[in-house]
Amino acid sequence: MTVPLLAVHELEYRYPGGVVALRDLHLQIRKGQKLAILGANGSGKTTLLLHLNGTFRPTHGEIRLDGQPVSYARQALNDWRRRVGLVLQEPDDQLFAATVEQDISFGPLNLGLSAAETRERVQEALEALRIAHLAQRATHTLSFGQKKRAAIAGIVAMRPEVLVLDEPTAGLDPHGVTHLLGVLRQLHEAGATLVFSTHDVELAYTWADEVAIFHEGAVRIQGETTAVLSNRELLHQARLRPPLLLEVAQVLGVDRESLPRTREALLEIATRYSLLANP
Amino acid sequence: MRAIDHHAWTNRWRDRHPLEKLLPAFTLLLLTLFLPPLTTGPLVLIGMALATVWGAGVPVRAFVSVMTIPAAFLLAGAPFLAISVNFVDGFSVQLAPAGGWLALETTVRALAAVSCLAFLTLTTPLTDWAPLLRRLGTPASVVELMLLMYRLIFVFAERALTGQQAQAARLGYARFDRSLHSTGLLAGNLFQRALDRAQRLERGLAARGYTGELRVLTPERPLSWPHLATVMTLVGGIGLLGGLLREWL
Numbered sequence: 001m002t003v004p005l006l007a008v009h010e011l012e013y014r015y016p017g018g019v020v021a022l023r024d025l026h027l028q029i030r031k032g033q034k035l036a037i038l039g040a041n042g043s044g045k046t047t048l049l050l051h052l053n054g055t056f057r058p059t060h061g062e063i064r065l066d067g068q069p070v071s072y073a074r075q076a077l078n079d080w081r082r083r084v085g086l087v088l089q090e091p092d093d094q095l096f097a098a099t100v101e102q103d104i105s106f107g108p109l110n111l112g113l114s115a116a117e118t119r120e121r122v123q124e125a126l127e128a129l130r131i132a133h134l135a136q137r138a139t140h141t142l143s144f145g146q147k148k149r150a151a152i153a154g155i156v157a158m159r160p161e162v163l164v165l166d167e168p169t170a171g172l173d174p175h176g177v178t179h180l181l182g183v184l185r186q187l188h189e190a191g192a193t194l195v196f197s198t199h200d201v202e203l204a205y206t207w208a209d210e211v212a213i214f215h216e217g218a219v220r221i222q223g224e225t226t227a228v229l230s231n232r233e234l235l236h237q238a239r240l241r242p243p244l245l246l247e248v249a250q251v252l253g254v255d256r257e258s259l260p261r262t263r264e265a266l267l268e269i270a271t272r273y274s275l276l277a278n279p
Numbered sequence: 280m281r282a283i284d285h286h287a288w289t290n291r292w293r294d295r296h297p298l299e300k301l302l303p304a305f306t307l308l309l310l311t312l313f314l315p316p317l318t319t320g321p322l323v324l325i326g327m328a329l330a331t332v333w334g335a336g337v338p339v340r341a342f343v344s345v346m347t348i349p350a351a352f353l354l355a356g357a358p359f360l361a362i363s364v365n366f367v368d369g370f371s372v373q374l375a376p377a378g379g380w381l382a383l384e385t386t387v388r389a390l391a392a393v394s395c396l397a398f399l400t401l402t403t404p405l406t407d408w409a410p411l412l413r414r415l416g417t418p419a420s421v422v423e424l425m426l427l428m429y430r431l432i433f434v435f436a437e438r439a440l441t442g443q444q445a446q447a448a449r450l451g452y453a454r455f456d457r458s459l460h461s462t463g464l465l466a467g468n469l470f471q472r473a474l475d476r477a478q479r480l481e482r483g484l485a486a487r488g489y490t491g492e493l494r495v496l497t498p499e500r501p502l503s504w505p506h507l508a509t510v511m512t513l514v515g516g517i518g519l520l521g522g523l524l525r526e527w528l
Binding site: 078085086088094095097098099101102105115139151154158 | 482487498
């Protein structure tokens with residue numbers, strides 16, 4: 001088995017007050033995968049994600065990058081954050097500059113790139129997120145969905161190997177979600193490794209190739225999406241429900257190989273069954 | 280404030296080099312201070328109004344509303360310039376000799392000066408001044424702080440507004456005493472949020488390699504010499520006319 005790109009080993013984190021937020025947590029992120037971290041609200045997902053780029057330092061256990069335990073020295077930390085880009089849930093926590101273009105330029109300039117290279121990166125990120133038309137807009141005049149895309153562009157412009165997104169679809173309307181997922185698909189095809197946290201099992205089911213079920217500060221299980229999301233009992237314990245797509249397909253008796261991963265696929269199967277019942 | 284900001288970001292001269300706006304406005308400001316105000320003042324006022332409305336395409340209403348508040352202060356204060364108070368024998372108030380002229384000149388001069396500032400605020404967003412301030416030698420941290428405040432004002436203004444609406448929905452402002460109480464709670468809450476937000480913003484910036492300096496790309500705005508020359512000629516014309524008219528009248 002290859003060494004995971006990023007691995008969390010026996011992680012424990014206590015808040016300064018002494019409250020334990022995470023304990024004995026294990027997680028592997030492999031190159032090129034799409035991993036969903038599934039957990040109910042307040043289960044500590046954000047705290048975990050803040051460990052993945054070194055914002056928080058574990059009180060026990062360690063994080064390994066390419067198999068090597070990470071260092072929290074400044075240079076090492078900069079290098080780590082260049083490779084692992086974290087997008088916070090609330091875009092206003094990230095956007096600070098006056099215009100979208102200026103905000104996106106912040107990361108590349110911190111990497112020490114020249115103005116010309118930075119401009120190129122900004123353009124590339126604007127296009128990847130399909131927001132080139134917003135480049136000169138004032139940040140505070142954007143809608144929530146637009147802010148979210150601008151915040152993601154700010155990280156994409158740094159060309160991270162791993163893109164970690166905290167609840168990327170929270171607060172977006174259905175159109176915004178479709179748009180965002182399209183963007184993420186392209187980034188993934190371009191070679192990015194994607195990790196996102198969510199409490200939306202449907203999203204995890206249609207999107208991720210692996211899921212990690214998170215409950216009470218630990219990852220209960222990490223594995224192939226369909227296998228993990230078929231485990232009703234485990235999901236119930238984590239205060240989650242199996243995805244409707246999967247449940248309906250299982251009721252219809254669809255075999256494991258042809259389980260539908262999208263609404264359209266399920267509707268197609270349902271149509272076939274309905275034709276069988278009422279020819 | 281939101282309206283001013285909106286026009287500053289969307290007017291036709293938004294992408295002009297800031298110097299093309301600063302230089303004429305500043306020169307006109309100096310002209311109003313040093314040339315005879317009664318002729319120069321109105322010319323400057325008209326010039327700036329035209330530049331704002333006709334040149335930059337900002338609605339007249341916006342220009343007028345920016346001028347209203349300072350104008351109201353000026354008009355309220357002007358009468359006091361025209362009178363003199365005498366404490367020598369008892370107390371008496373009388374019209375000062377040439378007081379009327381003084382009041383008129385001061386008001387016209389001040390209005391003209393305010394119009395120059397109105398032009399600048401309505402055509403140039405605050406952030407466009409940052410590169411200029413840096414070049415003038417303002418410490419980087421002061422400029423950064425200014426830009427951060429500008430960004431966060433809007434975040435907090437929105438919080439304050441929604442917070443107040445939520446309080447009002449629960450009758451927080453139904454009586455005077457409740458209003459005071461609600462305002463206090465809101466202020467305390469905003470303070471707490473400001474601290475919380477500062478911490479979260481720091482995390483967000485750290486994720487993007489923040490090391491203590493907020494560097495961003497400055498937009499490339501070529502300085503248009505023909506435009507600047509045209510504008511400055513007009514400014515010169517206003518100055519000349521202001522001076523000459525005084526001689527003729």
